[in-house]
Amino acid sequence: MKTISKTILSVCALLFALTATAQDEAPSQTLFANVNVFDGFADELSMNTDVLIEGNHIIEVGQNISASGATVIDGGGRTLTPGLIDMHTHLTFETPAGTEGFNQYDFGGAGAMAAQALRDNLLMKGITSARELAGNSRGIAKLIQEGYLIGPRLYTSGGVLSPTGGHGDWGGPTDTARNLDYGAMVEQSYIIEGRDSVIESSRRNFRNGAHFTKIMAGGGVASRYDPLEIYAATQEEVEAAVEIANDYGTYVAIHAYHDGSYERSLDAGVRSFEHGFLVSEKTVRRMARMDQDIVWSFQCFMSVATFGAYDAMPDFFTHEQKLKGVAVGKGARNAAAMMLEHDVFMIGGSDMFTPAFGPRMKEDITCRTNMVGYPAPHALKMSTGNAGIVLKWSNVLDPYPTYDIGTIRPDAFADILLWDGNPLENIDLILDESKLHLVMKDGKVYKDIM
Amino acid sequence: MIHRIAALAIVLLLAPIMAPAQDGPPSYVLITNINLWDGTSDVLAPGMNVLVENNLVKQISTEPIAVNRSANTMIIDGGGRTLMPGLIEMHTHLMFQFGVPVSRTYDHAAMGAAAYEGMQTYMEMGYTTLRDVGGNSLSIARALAEGRIRGPRVYSSGGPIAGISGHSDLGLLTVDPYESVFQKRGDSNVVTGPDEVTAAVRTILRQGGTHIKVMPGGGVASNFDPLEATTMTEEELRAAVDAAADFGTYVCAHAYTDESVNRFFDAGGRCIEHGFLISEKTVKRMKKIDAVLSLQTYAGYETFKEPEKIPGFSAENIRKGLQVNAGTDQVLRWIAEHDVDTFAGADLWITDMIPLTAQDMVVRKRWFTDVEILKQNTSNAARWLAKSGPKNPYKEGTLGVIEVGAYADMILVEGNPLEDVSVVADYKNNIKVVIKGGKIFKNAL
Numbered sequence: 001m002k003t004i005s006k007t008i009l010s011v012c013a014l015l016f017a018l019t020a021t022a023q024d025e026a027p028s029q030t031l032f033a034n035v036n037v038f039d040g041f042a043d044e045l046s047m048n049t050d051v052l053i054e055g056n057h058i059i060e061v062g063q064n065i066s067a068s069g070a071t072v073i074d075g076g077g078r079t080l081t082p083g084l085i086d087m088h089t090h091l092t093f094e095t096p097a098g099t100e101g102f103n104q105y106d107f108g109g110a111g112a113m114a115a116q117a118l119r120d121n122l123l124m125k126g127i128t129s130a131r132e133l134a135g136n137s138r139g140i141a142k143l144i145q146e147g148y149l150i151g152p153r154l155y156t157s158g159g160v161l162s163p164t165g166g167h168g169d170w171g172g173p174t175d176t177a178r179n180l181d182y183g184a185m186v187e188q189s190y191i192i193e194g195r196d197s198v199i200e201s202s203r204r205n206f207r208n209g210a211h212f213t214k215i216m217a218g219g220g221v222a223s224r225y226d227p228l229e230i231y232a233a234t235q236e237e238v239e240a241a242v243e244i245a246n247d248y249g250t251y252v253a254i255h256a257y258h259d260g261s262y263e264r265s266l267d268a269g270v271r272s273f274e275h276g277f278l279v280s281e282k283t284v285r286r287m288a289r290m291d292q293d294i295v296w297s298f299q300c301f302m303s304v305a306t307f308g309a310y311d312a313m314p315d316f317f318t319h320e321q322k323l324k325g326v327a328v329g330k331g332a333r334n335a336a337a338m339m340l341e342h343d344v345f346m347i348g349g350s351d352m353f354t355p356a357f358g359p360r361m362k363e364d365i366t367c368r369t370n371m372v373g374y375p376a377p378h379a380l381k382m383s384t385g386n387a388g389i390v391l392k393w394s395n396v397l398d399p400y401p402t403y404d405i406g407t408i409r410p411d412a413f414a415d416i417l418l419w420d421g422n423p424l425e426n427i428d429l430i431l432d433e434s435k436l437h438l439v440m441k442d443g444k445v446y447k448d449i450m
Numbered sequence: 451m452i453h454r455i456a457a458l459a460i461v462l463l464l465a466p467i468m469a470p471a472q473d474g475p476p477s478y479v480l481i482t483n484i485n486l487w488d489g490t491s492d493v494l495a496p497g498m499n500v501l502v503e504n505n506l507v508k509q510i511s512t513e514p515i516a517v518n519r520s521a522n523t524m525i526i527d528g529g530g531r532t533l534m535p536g537l538i539e540m541h542t543h544l545m546f547q548f549g550v551p552v553s554r555t556y557d558h559a560a561m562g563a564a565a566y567e568g569m570q571t572y573m574e575m576g577y578t579t580l581r582d583v584g585g586n587s588l589s590i591a592r593a594l595a596e597g598r599i600r601g602p603r604v605y606s607s608g609g610p611i612a613g614i615s616g617h618s619d620l621g622l623l624t625v626d627p628y629e630s631v632f633q634k635r636g637d638s639n640v641v642t643g644p645d646e647v648t649a650a651v652r653t654i655l656r657q658g659g660t661h662i663k664v665m666p667g668g669g670v671a672s673n674f675d676p677l678e679a680t681t682m683t684e685e686e687l688r689a690a691v692d693a694a695a696d697f698g699t700y701v702c703a704h705a706y707t708d709e710s711v712n713r714f715f716d717a718g719g720r721c722i723e724h725g726f727l728i729s730e731k732t733v734k735r736m737k738k739i740d741a742v743l744s745l746q747t748y749a750g751y752e753t754f755k756e757p758e759k760i761p762g763f764s765a766e767n768i769r770k771g772l773q774v775n776a777g778t779d780q781v782l783r784w785i786a787e788h789d790v791d792t793f794a795g796a797d798l799w800i801t802d803m804i805p806l807t808a809q810d811m812v813v814r815k816r817w818f819t820d821v822e823i824l825k826q827n828t829s830n831a832a833r834w835l836a837k838s839g840p841k842n843p844y845k846e847g848t849l850g851v852i853e854v855g856a857y858a859d860m861i862l863v864e865g866n867p868l869e870d871v872s873v874v875a876d877y878k879n880n881i882k883v884v885i886k887g888g889k890i891f892k893n894a895l
Binding site for chain 2: 092096105106107108109110111112113114115116118136137138139140142143148149150186187208355
């Protein structure tokens, strides 16, 4: 922040500094009094509680906290929760046709559309952190982290590693060489072939600001050349991705659906497992035994609701893509039940982008309760407490290393929501923006309709 | 920075008030009880009412206008304030929000995201149309025209065209000018020879450019071009003017000196940016050939008064800044005296400087009347935007005026800017409502 501020001043012709305010004052305190707290983990609210903020983080949670000099916000019995975390976003794919639209707008246009989505679809709706699971939002994430762009905390994989013909190969059918499609040119993806290119792409990604690695280890729905059943990445390629991620102190997330690619990735040391809607109970048991060494990342809305029926799928899908969607929709309910039954450590991420789905991200959370029967506290934990734990797996590359995220306790960032009502009893409440009375991120208020 | 974010957060809250999309029944905005400045007259028309249907002005009347009080109709009581056309800024560079050196360290998407934020600031200030005269904001301009993102109307030139070492050669000393990061993402077009100029012009227009920017003269804040240098040949300039004319649009030129300005005129160009160092003879030529001069009064007259106070400016940058400052006052006197066509372009496009844009109007009072200044920021600017011809993305109505059939781009101002334009510059207190295309962006009533 400091370095950038100086650079800005050296560039512009300002004769006075607009930026040098509020830096030297003592951190101000804010007391949320008389609130019922969901801490991101517990099944029940902690009633009649106070939460004390100093600067950008929480310093005390308890009953009848006295803090002279603090600004007091009387919660009036509202529910206080951590800011929501969406663990599977694609913010640089906001064109009307998603990745099919890469050739319709250039990367600068994609950035402006991302900026609006970051505000409208995430921050202003209470999603104060997001994990970008493919897409070159490295520069955008850095601008947010440095305070120059309004948006949620953004942890990004940067460009996704994908083999030719894999889920991150967004080239046209007539492209004759790899990395010639516009998505690859602007590093939305890296087309990888073999260990060496995995190493090079991983390092390029980390050099320019990625916080972890995402690799396409299996086939996908919304892509052209990859049946769901394929493996896509070799064992060696996945291992290379893990090796380099470990060298940078961070972790690997995979896109995969079936036992084969999940098994390979578990063997290789991958930690975050996206989708997995076609896995067997045997694999689920193995994942459960690994406790919090790994996590299952569930996309409820896109799998169960959207991929539930052929006709419900996006218009821009091809016939083959829609058939794959139907298969995923069937498997998803089954996988979701097994994962819960065996108590696999889990998070949720919407995977919802484009103007059609982006504004509805929070429906991924309610889907867990309404469509597959997860208890509401569990559904919320997947987007708060558990999610915050996984964000911290970026470790050395964590852009927000100072405090915890996704929980309400001392030494957690002041990412706080106030709700008129109790979402643990009525999860649909989170979709009603008039019930979201306050949004605070990093101690700053972005919405206040109390 | 903290204050800036807080201010923008307030704008965010207003976003949901935006009028509904135009698929359904027509939407109406009725503004009653206002004093109207239509963008061209010398006086206010008191006690007027203006009705907007969808994105255009439908009716203007001294009599009350009857509307159905349905969900599709919004009525705003102007309370005797001034309603005038949305402001037009004719010289910005959206893709360089943190200045050139910092822009070099971010990718195109990050700079696009930053541009989005800058555009929201312009809107809050009442600037409903911008002309980007250098930088690849072409896809952003398209997304705006399609209504996919909020912000002003943007007319973009794409990357400016110049020879090696010209003002748009923004690469590092050790990098081939054709390989700079700016060249690669279309923020600049370094060219050699008329054929490359033609190709660059056609590529820009293919990607949605509305006009072309060339840089035949040197610049202040760039490193390879003394102000006195001329970095495009007449042949290259003519290639740009001809290729643009083939698409029915025009070329504007970054130029300071008699040499570079006259060479551009000889090549058929008519729109000059800067021109701070030209002679009275050249000013007279401008009048004769009906050329236009866009002068940056705040930057030239105020900022460059003491360029040594600009952190990071080298001795050479300071020398060039003082040179520009010395020329500003004289050139503006001649422009006013000979009644040369001019419009406003503040050139204050870095994030923290955008809020100073309207100060350019205040500085202009030294040479122009308040009404002249207002026209330079509305109707006269729009006259040149319309010269984009078939490439103009906004052909449905007129801009820069409030008349029946014009785009409903309007601001409601506390006070009378015809008596003192300073009221517009104090946008936080005085710009109460901002409407673009019939959609309410800001309502601080």
